[in-house]
Amino acid sequence: MNILLTGASRGIGAAALDALSKAGHRVAGQSTKGDNGLIAADFANLDAPRQAWAAALGQLGTIDVLINNAGIFEGFDIDSSDEEWHAAWARTLAINLQASADLCRLAIRHFRDNGGGRIVNVASRAAFRGDSPNHWHYAASKAGMVAMTRTIARGYAAENILAFAVAPGFTVSEMTEEYLTGRGGAQIVADIPLGRVASTVEVAETIRWLATEAPPSATGTVIDVNGASYVR
Numbered sequence: 001m002n003i004l005l006t007g008a009s010r011g012i013g014a015a016a017l018d019a020l021s022k023a024g025h026r027v028a029g030q031s032t033k034g035d036n037g038l039i040a041a042d043f044a045n046l047d048a049p050r051q052a053w054a055a056a057l058g059q060l061g062t063i064d065v066l067i068n069n070a071g072i073f074e075g076f077d078i079d080s081s082d083e084e085w086h087a088a089w090a091r092t093l094a095i096n097l098q099a100s101a102d103l104c105r106l107a108i109r110h111f112r113d114n115g116g117g118r119i120v121n122v123a124s125r126a127a128f129r130g131d132s133p134n135h136w137h138y139a140a141s142k143a144g145m146v147a148m149t150r151t152i153a154r155g156y157a158a159e160n161i162l163a164f165a166v167a168p169g170f171t172v173s174e175m176t177e178e179y180l181t182g183r184g185g186a187q188i189v190a191d192i193p194l195g196r197v198a199s200t201v202e203v204a205e206t207i208r209w210l211a212t213e214a215p216p217s218a219t220g221t222v223i224d225v226n227g228a229s230y231v232r
Contacts, residue, residue: 001212002060004053006030006103007070008038012122012171015204016069023208028056028063030070043070043099044091053106062114065211066107068100068145069122075134089137096141101148108152108161116160120210121149122203123222125169129230142167146222153220162219164210169226170197194227 003020007013008029020027030052034040039059041052056063072095076088104119111117126135127142145165152163170188189196203225210223224230 001025001064002062003027003065003067003211004030004056004060004063004103004107005067005069006041006043006052006099007122009033009035012168012200012203012207013069015200016067016207019201019204019208020211023212025212026060028059030056032070043095046094046098046102049099049102050106053103057110063107063110063117064114065118065120066103067120067122067207067211068103069207070099071096071122071141073135073138075132076137077134078136092137092141093144096138097144097148100145104148104152104163108156111156111161112159116162118211119149119152119161119163120207121145121163121165122207123149123165123167125167125224125226125230127167128232149222150220157216157219160216162214162216164214164219165222166203166206166210167222167224167226168198168203169224169229171203171225172197172199192227192229194229196227198225198227 003025005013005017005027008017009031017027017029028039030039030041032042039052039055041048072092100121107117107119123145124142126139127146131139149163149165206223206225
């Protein structure tokens, strides 16, 4: 399959890129800076999703699967100024939700001309249970992603356009390893019945399966990967 994967430079995205490539798929990966052969696109800019899509089409010729993984997790205090507060919300929603929505729109229009396709959106446990007091905007963006996924699944299944989401909990990566080995790690693990946080490899394997193997009847599914720290 030909796959566009956003946020492919590190963490879950890098693990997904590795898993999909090893499985024999052609993957056009995106990152903000475009290092190591990835497509450069800064999703804080509204024209970046269309540019990334065009670049991926240029590489692949056609796209069978879109994986929206790019996102930011930036805390912000409610006692900040109105201007700072609004800027933080606008930035998080632009990168985490609007860019994903723009790419989904482009994908659906492309899939309609090519017999169908798949979308996998990487959401978060926060979509269902919320997040810290400094991350209202992050939780809201991921809840929006889940709602968008379900809407696409219901609206386009008859056209063989399938949509799935993954909702990881806390995931160990190069971005979180230091925190997990410090005092914060014990509190996080204590909240996870499995006794450990998820690995990026586990989340990536879930993404790979949804993107390439999950049965069509599973469209609209959101798979939790959180060690039972939140069940629904």
